[in-house]
Amino acid sequence: MKRISLLVLAGLVAGIIVGEMAKASANPTVISAVEVIEAFGGLWLNTLRMTVVPLVVSLLIVGVASVADTAKTGGLVARAVLLFTFLIFLAGAYATAAMLGLLELWPVDGAAAQAFVASVGGDAVTITEPPTFVSWLQGLAPSNPVTAAAEDAVLQVVVFSIFFGFAVTKLDVGLRDPIVTFFRAVSAAMIVIVRWVLIAGPFGVFALGTGVGLRAGFEAAGVLTQYVIIVSAVTLGITIVAWLLAVSWGRQPIGRFTAAAAPVWAIAVSTQSSLASLPAMLDAALRGLDIPARIADVVLPLAVAVFRFTSPVANLAVVYFCAHLYGIEPTPFQIGVGLVVAYAVSIAAVGLPGQVSFIASIAPICLAMGVPTELLGILIAVEIIPDIFRTLGNVTGDLAATAILSRKDKPDTDAAA
Template sequence: MTLTTRVLIGLVAGLAAGAAIAAYAPGAAPQIIAVAEPAGGVWLDALRMTIIPLVFALLVTGVSQAADTARAGGDAARTLGLFAVLLVGSAAFSALATPALLAVWPAPAEAAQALRAAAHAANGEIPPTPTIEAMLKSFIPTNPVQVAAEGAMAPLVVFALVFGLAATRIAAEHRASLLGFFAAVKDTMMVLVHWVLWAAPFGVFALALVTGARTGLGAVGILGHYVIVVSIMCLSMAAIAVVLAVVFGRVPFMAFVRAMIPVEAVAISTQSSLASLPAMLDTAERLGVPDKVRGMVLPMAVALFRMTSPAGNMAVVIYVAHVYGVHLSPLVLVVGTLVAATVSLAAVGIASAVTFFTTLGPISMAMGVPMELLPLLLAVETLPDISRTIGNVTADVAVTTMAAEWSLEEDAEEELPVTEGV
């Protein structure tokens, strides 16, 4: 039984038990909540404990790897640049589209209020939005250790990026030692995360029990609303990827759609971009992508590029802010966009359940959004995760067709002088 299945069972059992207590034994609810609430809180704090060191180590090693890849050749560097533009664009799209969608179709007010009360942010207060001056000054950490201790994620991400780039400029033996250290930190933190996630069904059960006792079955409706909103943002990335393939990859629309059918089937059944790589390679070949292009771009895309990660993660954080009534200023959304695009690198090679907290924690911290709802949202992540994988594999093949078009144009330019001289 997968972790997601066990967590989902914990969620359903907790909500059902809590709703039953609220309906049939309301007098016992306060005592049960007094026990379950701190139990769930301890588990959540244990998970939070891993976020700062894990994300820092992942970003340092990931940025160094990307920098080495960029030095490997012009095509690789151009592809990495395309990845960066699309990741920022993905986050920016969600930063604009998700609030617009929630304005038209908001979460059920009563259920949102009850869910907010059940999860309750620290001291039951909505975090204040920092001023523009404070936000701008916070980007450069005067004391990286202090910002890490305070959980100030935006300046920590900036420092990790600069640190990772600087590591590529030192002597090779020192760079190997340094990156080896952070690789060891990453692996160690992953062990800790898996230990904490082993107890996830129990932690989620405790949190869901509290939620069910306070909200009844109203939480089911708002969780369904959340799944639809996040899935729409992820599937929008798939639609944008199709447009990119048609406009910039010069692939006929119906040809691309038909070619993607086996890839989407594998993506839906496995919920894994890596598992879909063989099918993507076959599809790229049928679309006429040269072997040298698909052999380079698709593995890079699977390793470094997940187009739906920023869009989906921004949608999750904005939805939580919507439930809590947290006002997100334009500057806060810009910060969230940049952090979401950057920490999407941390999603590489990690199981979905781990990625959920690794990527959403930094974005939530940077935007000042409470994290107490995330364990409950993890329990229903299987459904949005299908949409995430569909968007990712579609984008991977789309950028490969774009790279193929660049390659054809470069080959034509190289052959042109020879043709003129004949």
């Protein structure tokens, strides 16, 4: 997957260069040829987007059913799930404040933003007024889930999937297991399709990149660079928040937590996988942080399975950046809807490869907040850089949550060590 990511990034660079050269030539035949290539990029993006709704529905149903089941196994797991929920919403609130603040301090140049949006065919997007609270509340539960899915009413789809997932947990085992197995199979099939599409990612992004280069030229590189810096900085910030939570709320001495987490951070950066970092996290918790095995052995695997501290941060950061490029200013109501959907997909998309979860996690939030998704096909090409900070924050959040849940087993004098 890392090799594909590098090839996709190379495809984007090559596409922008080809598009810029075509624009500079001013040759109608060359420009027409580039536009044909760009059309293949649109086809590739639509093929990727067609998996979003079935993937999110199936993952969310399986995820909710699994979390509800594990919550019944003991007080520790139930407390862990509640803590994960609180931390995810805390991360979402942080992301909103950090992104809106950074974009206010360092806005994207208006002309560059318009050219970048136009380069992917998003200049004709119609921005409508958000619904009132009364109409939103009335339409929160879909009268027809199939229609809601067809119309990209993602919040309604999420509500239905959550209710369905909890309903499944109330069934007898003989009825429940086939349903969970079915939706697990659906999600697995969708992931296979996405992986097939991503194999063509270098060409798909190259094709989209030619359109970006043709209309935005090398200015697109500046927009993408600003995007990477801002999203990476905000995601790194939540890593620092997790570190502070471990020291303050988790009562871990600064030096000891930093020393124990350092090997985990190294593995996280090199592998970009929380799952691959799990053995190192267990060793850090048991030996480095003196957390009892009965807590670490339960909380850390559960955290890797259902908790991503950076998911709402990075996902919302992408959505806010896209909204900024389109000139959309999210209302408090839209932000609230985005936080709810970000929480839901942060659980649903856990365990997916980085590029797969990029589309599956961010597209539903965009749709829920009324932000066009056309730019995601370009932004996925540079996801390899922010994804490093995603994993770094996730493993730090996992260790912090484990430390917080082990406080009752730590003497008060330990915090002063």
